[in-house]
Amino acid sequence: MRGANAALGAAGLAAFLALGEAVPRLGLVEREYFPPTSRIAGALGTEVADGAFWTALGDTLTGWALGLALAVGAGIVVGVLLCVVPYLRAATASTIEFLRPIPSVALIPLAVLLYGTELKSVLLLVVYASFWQVLIQVLYGVQDVDPVAEETARSYGLGTWARVRHVLWPTALPYVMTGVRLAAAVALILAITAELVIGAPGLGARIAVAQTSQAVPEMYALIVVAGLLGLLINVGARSVERRALAWHQSVRGEVTV
Amino acid sequence: MRRLFVGLTAVSVLTAATACGSSGSGGSDDAGSSGGTTTVEVGIIPIVDVAPLYLGQKKGFFEERGLKLSFSSAQGGAAIVPGVVSGQFEFGFSNMTSLMIAQSSDVPVKAVANGIASTGEVGEDFEALTVKGDSPVKSAKDLEGKKVAINTLKNINETAVRASVRKAGGDPDEVELVELAFDQMPAALDAGRIDAAMVVEPALATIKNQGGREIASPMVDIAPGLTVAMYFTSTRYAQENPEVVKKFQEATAESLAYADAHPDEVREIVTTYTKIPADVLAKVTLPKWPAEPNRAAIEELARLGEADGLFKRTPDLDKLLP
Numbered sequence: 001m002r003g004a005n006a007a008l009g010a011a012g013l014a015a016f017l018a019l020g021e022a023v024p025r026l027g028l029v030e031r032e033y034f035p036p037t038s039r040i041a042g043a044l045g046t047e048v049a050d051g052a053f054w055t056a057l058g059d060t061l062t063g064w065a066l067g068l069a070l071a072v073g074a075g076i077v078v079g080v081l082l083c084v085v086p087y088l089r090a091a092t093a094s095t096i097e098f099l100r101p102i103p104s105v106a107l108i109p110l111a112v113l114l115y116g117t118e119l120k121s122v123l124l125l126v127v128y129a130s131f132w133q134v135l136i137q138v139l140y141g142v143q144d145v146d147p148v149a150e151e152t153a154r155s156y157g158l159g160t161w162a163r164v165r166h167v168l169w170p171t172a173l174p175y176v177m178t179g180v181r182l183a184a185a186v187a188l189i190l191a192i193t194a195e196l197v198i199g200a201p202g203l204g205a206r207i208a209v210a211q212t213s214q215a216v217p218e219m220y221a222l223i224v225v226a227g228l229l230g231l232l233i234n235v236g237a238r239s240v241e242r243r244a245l246a247w248h249q250s251v252r253g254e255v256t257v
Numbered sequence: 258m259r260r261l262f263v264g265l266t267a268v269s270v271l272t273a274a275t276a277c278g279s280s281g282s283g284g285s286d287d288a289g290s291s292g293g294t295t296t297v298e299v300g301i302i303p304i305v306d307v308a309p310l311y312l313g314q315k316k317g318f319f320e321e322r323g324l325k326l327s328f329s330s331a332q333g334g335a336a337i338v339p340g341v342v343s344g345q346f347e348f349g350f351s352n353m354t355s356l357m358i359a360q361s362s363d364v365p366v367k368a369v370a371n372g373i374a375s376t377g378e379v380g381e382d383f384e385a386l387t388v389k390g391d392s393p394v395k396s397a398k399d400l401e402g403k404k405v406a407i408n409t410l411k412n413i414n415e416t417a418v419r420a421s422v423r424k425a426g427g428d429p430d431e432v433e434l435v436e437l438a439f440d441q442m443p444a445a446l447d448a449g450r451i452d453a454a455m456v457v458e459p460a461l462a463t464i465k466n467q468g469g470r471e472i473a474s475p476m477v478d479i480a481p482g483l484t485v486a487m488y489f490t491s492t493r494y495a496q497e498n499p500e501v502v503k504k505f506q507e508a509t510a511e512s513l514a515y516a517d518a519h520p521d522e523v524r525e526i527v528t529t530y531t532k533i534p535a536d537v538l539a540k541v542t543l544p545k546w547p548a549e550p551n552r553a554a555i556e557e558l559a560r561l562g563e564a565d566g567l568f569k570r571t572p573d574l575d576k577l578l579p
Contacts, residue, residue: 212439225551
């Protein structure tokens, strides 16, 4: 079953690449501005041979990983805290709904003002965007706790910490993992966007240099790298999710990938 | 707190700024001294314009004065002006109109060294108003009712395009200006989504490669030998570090003169921080790098900008210029 899915996935990708080769060659779009797949692949080869490319990739991954770790840590701590203290939840509900829809990129001027074009600017945007993904999932997860289980735990005299550990956390974990998976993708998008717009070192900045330099195939090659990175991160996040939730019925009962 | 406020003002005023857009990579280091060398962070845009600084650094013009440059590539003035005002960068690169807008809005900036100047030669400038090869548009006057792309509205390129239309006998208010990044202009022009584009190098070389025509040299139409961009610092930094500023001015002046005299070395150094393809780079028209700003031309730019309503009040050039 999984083998067949993987084969279908590969076939889909191959068809997409073939389309990318055909469209410019048939003259449907101008080749200068949308080079065929083979030329992009050539440019990708040149990029991979360049040490500066790997430095940029490392910078992007650093921004992504640090930002994601901070967002997940803060999201879980804040989420659990808000739920354990009901007054806090009520007091912050409208503030969260106010802050959550603010697009992270709108904070670029603030990030530049505070941290210039350093990694910290990227982190600000990444953490801001992915924090909400985790927090909201934690809040939903905690809400899903069975009141009977909670009351039972109370009547057995379990303390706050023990109830968080044995009742709240197992219920919330599947939600948290969904939040982490969403946050991982958002964090990558924001890391690259921040580099692209602010100029902080990384893949995004390299894309921007290629753009201003009229180096079109190189630009698409780097965009392809960003896409591949997203694919890998998604696959990785799913496998982490499966392992962490191996006991949960959503995973145990899962038939396909 | 005051710094934050001033910076925010800078941001709100200048979300759209410098003449030339887009970004790149760069390391960053806070200014610090070690062994008699002061490292200064310079906010730049990774384009041909800033080649003299890279060249000067390589030639040791900064080192022999005890300065070391650390480049921070940023996305236009949107990042550079607030970066300098808030002290993230000691120096920055910005076009004159952006600097004058900042000055007239009480954003504390001080121009310290010349950046780039137009070549002053019609048809042979590094920035031009271009149309597609088969376009019926013959001169800037024919742009009335047409769609013209500029990188940033209400900035130097708007003043420039309007100057060209006016000079050709047209009404600039009849021209529809749209905002588009320089690097996207060649494709947009080719596809017919815009009728004309105000582009800089290397997009200009790309447009010429695809058979596009120049119909005007707007920077020249503003004033001959116009100072298009300058290096600047914050007034606070200039007051507190007059020595560093003086060294930066001297080293930059030497670098500009050297770059002006060695175009081949300029093209060489450009390949180290951009990805401009070799065939495009060979055709790129280089700007002029005089050591001194052209005050008379800047005054004309200010006058035209004021007529177009870009400034809150007349910029004080005595305060802004070195």
